[in-house]
Amino acid sequence: MSTVVTIDVVDAIEAAELMSFIEGWLAQAGPAVVEDFAVFASPYTILELRAELVALAASLAVSETSQQ
Numbered sequence: 001m002s003t004v005v006t007i008d009v010v011d012a013i014e015a016a017e018l019m020s021f022i023e024g025w026l027a028q029a030g031p032a033v034v035e036d037f038a039v040f041a042s043p044y045t046i047l048e049l050r051a052e053l054v055a056l057a058a059s060l061a062v063s064e065t066s067q068q
Contacts, residue, residue: 012060016061019053019060020054023053023057027050029046
């Protein structure tokens, strides 16, 4: 069972932009960031996090366009 959550369009856009920004930053992350993340979130990887950020940002973008 899934729960439907609604947010304001402006908030959805800002959240999607923030997720895209973080994903881009992680794409350029140096070895120290990758290593720290591995210690903090193992076995979850930065690549998996980036994929989740992209997917969530895309779902917010779809939600935003369907509300217009």
